[in-house]
Amino acid sequence: RHRHTTPSEMVEFKFHCAMPMFVARQWIRHRTASVNEYSGRYSLMPLLFYMPEREQFALQSAQNHQGRDADASDSLYTEAVERWRRLRESASDGYTWMVAEDVAREIARIDLPLSTYTQWYWKINLHNLLHFLSLRADPHAQWEIQVFAEIIAGMVKRVAPLSYEAWVDYDLVGQPMSRAELEVLSRLLVGGNEGISARDGASLGAEELAEAGLSAREVRELVAKLQAPKRPDFDLDLSKMKSAEEVAKTMSEAVPGSFE
Numbered sequence: 001r002h003r004h005t006t007p008s009e010m011v012e013f014k015f016h017c018a019m020p021m022f023v024a025r026q027w028i029r030h031r032t033a034s035v036n037e038y039s040g041r042y043s044l045m046p047l048l049f050y051m052p053e054r055e056q057f058a059l060q061s062a063q064n065h066q067g068r069d070a071d072a073s074d075s076l077y078t079e080a081v082e083r084w085r086r087l088r089e090s091a092s093d094g095y096t097w098m099v100a101e102d103v104a105r106e107i108a109r110i111d112l113p114l115s116t117y118t119q120w121y122w123k124i125n126l127h128n129l130l131h132f133l134s135l136r137a138d139p140h141a142q143w144e145i146q147v148f149a150e151i152i153a154g155m156v157k158r159v160a161p162l163s164y165e166a167w168v169d170y171d172l173v174g175q176p177m178s179r180a181e182l183e184v185l186s187r188l189l190v191g192g193n194e195g196i197s198a199r200d201g202a203s204l205g206a207e208e209l210a211e212a213g214l215s216a217r218e219v220r221e222l223v224a225k226l227q228a229p230k231r232p233d234f235d236l237d238l239s240k241m242k243s244a245e246e247v248a249k250t251m252s253e254a255v256p257g258s259f260e
């Protein structure tokens with residue numbers, strides 16, 4: 001609430017994570033953690049690839065140049081899946097052949113697609129973890145990394161419930177206000193020891209909002225902030241969880257045959 005974050009810096013979490021490389025590239029932008037990633041120079045890469053489900057396959061957003069928007073047709077998804085299949089089969093064959101021919105692993109791996117799974121150990125303190133979650137559990141983040149963030153948020157809820165509740169109330173769901181936004185609200189509301197009430201007959205039109213310094217986009221954002229927030233539920237469904245041993249087995253089985 002008051003940004004007293006020092007106690008949170010004393011709490012550390014360590015995760016063993018497996019994710020597609022394109023998710024890892026977004027994840028690693030958070031440079032406040034210690035990371036030890038699986039080495040494709042030293043070890044053989046698991047030929048395990050991410051395939052978007054039908055409901056996550058969409059067209060490019062016209063407004064957001066880094067996001068998806070309208071639903072795509074079933075036929076387009078079917079064609080995309082087939083093209084992904086051929087591309088991954090070709091990349092897997094090339095990688096397996098080069099490794100079998102004793103080509104250096106650091107060279108053999110270079111054409112593996114971004115959908116290939118990597119893994120790492122990720123250690124981070126609670127303060128920086130909550131900042132990570134604020135950005136990556138947000139609806140504006142790419143869906144694939146949101147899934148990871150939501151699961152981690154569920155873990156934080158179980159380990160540090162008081163910090164979790166404060167984070168949700170004051171950061172994730174809470175909204176900061178700009179000077180112009182506060183000025184607009186002060187014209188509409190009056191507060192005192194007895195509480196808060198609306199000023200008699202107070203209203204602000206588009207022209208008055210512009211005079212207060214709010215652009216059309218900022219007005220839309222302010223209106224969105226004033227809507228009753230929906231509190232997210234990050235409870236973990238343990239029935240859907242796989243054990244660490246199961247995940248390790250899946251990764252191990254995806255590694256091409258031994259060429260030692």
